[in-house]
Amino acid sequence: MSINSNYFSLLSKLPPYVFSVVNDLKYKARRNGEDIIDFGMGNPDQSTPKHIVEKLLESSAQGKNHRYSLSAGLPKLKLAISDWYRRNYDVDIDSEKETIVTIGSKEGLSHLMIAMLSPGEVVMVPDPCYPIHSFSVLIARGDIRSYDSFSENLMIKSIEDGLSKSPKPKALIISFPSNPTTQTVDLSFFERIVALAKKHKIVVIHDFAYADICFGSYKAPSFLQAAGAKDVGVESFSLSKSYNMAGWRVGFMSGNEEVISALRRVKSYLDYGIFQPIQISAITALNETKDCVNEISNTYESRRNRLIESFGNSGWEIDKPDATMFIWAKIPEKYREMGSLEFSKKLITDCKIAASPGIGFGKNGEGYVRFALIENEQRILQAARSLKKLEL
Numbered sequence: 001m002s003i004n005s006n007y008f009s010l011l012s013k014l015p016p017y018v019f020s021v022v023n024d025l026k027y028k029a030r031r032n033g034e035d036i037i038d039f040g041m042g043n044p045d046q047s048t049p050k051h052i053v054e055k056l057l058e059s060s061a062q063g064k065n066h067r068y069s070l071s072a073g074l075p076k077l078k079l080a081i082s083d084w085y086r087r088n089y090d091v092d093i094d095s096e097k098e099t100i101v102t103i104g105s106k107e108g109l110s111h112l113m114i115a116m117l118s119p120g121e122v123v124m125v126p127d128p129c130y131p132i133h134s135f136s137v138l139i140a141r142g143d144i145r146s147y148d149s150f151s152e153n154l155m156i157k158s159i160e161d162g163l164s165k166s167p168k169p170k171a172l173i174i175s176f177p178s179n180p181t182t183q184t185v186d187l188s189f190f191e192r193i194v195a196l197a198k199k200h201k202i203v204v205i206h207d208f209a210y211a212d213i214c215f216g217s218y219k220a221p222s223f224l225q226a227a228g229a230k231d232v233g234v235e236s237f238s239l240s241k242s243y244n245m246a247g248w249r250v251g252f253m254s255g256n257e258e259v260i261s262a263l264r265r266v267k268s269y270l271d272y273g274i275f276q277p278i279q280i281s282a283i284t285a286l287n288e289t290k291d292c293v294n295e296i297s298n299t300y301e302s303r304r305n306r307l308i309e310s311f312g313n314s315g316w317e318i319d320k321p322d323a324t325m326f327i328w329a330k331i332p333e334k335y336r337e338m339g340s341l342e343f344s345k346k347l348i349t350d351c352k353i354a355a356s357p358g359i360g361f362g363k364n365g366e367g368y369v370r371f372a373l374i375e376n377e378q379r380i381l382q383a384a385r386s387l388k389k390l391e392l
Contacts, residue, residue: 013138019360022344026354037383039371040354042179042325044244046299049292052243055284059277069273072264073101073252077279080286081252089222098230099254100264101282103274105209105238106132108253108263109173112205112234113140115266116259122169124162126155128361128368130179130207145169148364149181152189159193163200172197175207177220180361180370182321182328184218190226197232203259204233209251210324212242212293215301218322224255234259241325242293243285250274250282300325303373303380310384315392327371328358332392340366351386 019040026036047053059065072078078095085091093099102108109132117123119141125134126149137144145165147158163169174193176185190206197204206223214220223235234255240246253263273279307327308320318329330336335343340357347353347369356372358365375383 010139010141013141014135019356021341022348022354022357025345025348029348029352034352036348036352036354037375037379037386038354039327039373039375039383040356041374042241042372043374044241044246044325045374045376046244046296048244048248049285049289051288052245052281052285056277056281059280065276065280067276069276069279071267071271071273073099073273074276074279074283077101077283077286078252080283081254084286085222085224085254089225091222091224093224093254094257097257098260099252100260100267101274101279102236102251102253102267103271104240104249105207105236105251106136107249108236108251109133109205109207110136110139111266111270112253112259112263113137113142115262116140116171116203117142120167122167124159124169124172124202126173126175126178127363128180128358128365129173130175131361133173133175133207134362142170146362146364149178149183150364151183152185156189156192156196159196163196163202168200169202171203171205173205173207174223175209177210177214177321177323179210179324180326180328180356180358180365180368182324182326184214184220184322187221187225190221190223190229193223194226194228194232198228202232203256204229206233206235208235209238209241211237213297213300213325214323215297215304216322220323230255230257232256239282239285242296243289244296245282245285248278248281250278300373303375303377306377306380307371307373307384310381311387314384314387315390316387325373327373329355329369329371331358331367331369332390334392335390336367340369344369346390350389351383353383353386 081099082093082095085093113136117140122143123137124145127146145162147162236253238251340359344357356370358368
């Protein structure tokens with residue numbers, strides 16, 4: 001029989017993936033032999049630290065590690081997570097009840113939405129946001145209520161307004177340091193969020209993927225450092241960026257025991273856990289890799305400085321972020337009316353530079369493009385020279 005689109009009702013709720021437009025242009029240009037400087041996807045270009053790779057090779061050689069693992073994660077890895085929180089944030093995590101290993105951050109968040117939501121229930125999501133923050137809600141057949149995520153006071157007001165509307169939201173997603181906006185907050189912001197969550201009886205989910213990619217004197221706080229945070233929410237972390245382990249797909253979620261229990265139960269039906277040698281390597285990463293994490297962060301800081309300075313010399317003044325591996329750049333006034341998607345296409349065709357259009361992160365992202373700091377400094381300087389073609 002012929003299967004029509006009505007069989008896939010979920011797909012009708014998912015918006016078009018605008019990044020594919022830019023990606024298609026990039027791949028077409030490369031097939032034609034053009035050199036595209038790619039600041040698009042936040043895909044780390046550096047190698048995983050050697051000692052982590054060596055642990056993977058060592059543990060992979062042992063046949064016992066090739067069997068099914070545990071969907072909630074190895075006990076020793078959960079202990080390493082608990083130690084990581086205590087060491088870095090002075091937060092106590094019960095390794096059995098308050099943390100779970102996830103297949104990166106996206107899987108944990110998506111399965112948590114499935115565990116939490118009934119069709120039509122509302123989740124508050126930042127706009128702009130990392131796409132899975134909104135897509136995970138839609139995939140779970142929930143409804144999104146957006147809040148403005150550009151400045152701290154505006155965020156609080158926008159969240160309060162959203163919480164006062166009917167139907168009452170069931171959860172609030174936050175993420176700092178933020179992808180894409182690079183927005184940072186201090187601990188007092190999280191304390192205000194905890195107070196709002198208790199008042200409105202909602203669950204808070206904090207995406208902490210860029211915990212370690214901080215510059216200068218800024219150190220990102222953990223949501224779980226806020227008094228009462230474990231009463232109302234959870235926090236997810238991925239080893240992708242801090243340890244250059246993006247393709248390994250390993251992370252964790254920690255915090256409220258009831259929320260972690262719900263995620264654990266759903267995952268027990270859906271997977272048998274991450275390949276055990278990867279989990280063993282993650283233990284090594286969390287316990288033995290502080291110097292490498294600092295080196296990775298320093299590399300991104302140096303690239304940030306190079307891009308801001310060189311693009312400024314080419315006529316594009318951009319605010320300098322305190323964290324993340326991204327630059328969130330307002331489109332130059334001369335091209336602002338084009339919109340972020342058309343401007344991103346122009347960057348590829350005219351300057352051989354790939355960036356992510358802000359509209360792909362939500363309607364409030366219009367007027368911006370995002371650069372991922374995944375090209376070395378010589379390539380950044382090459383991009384800056386090419387920008388001069390725009391006569392900014």
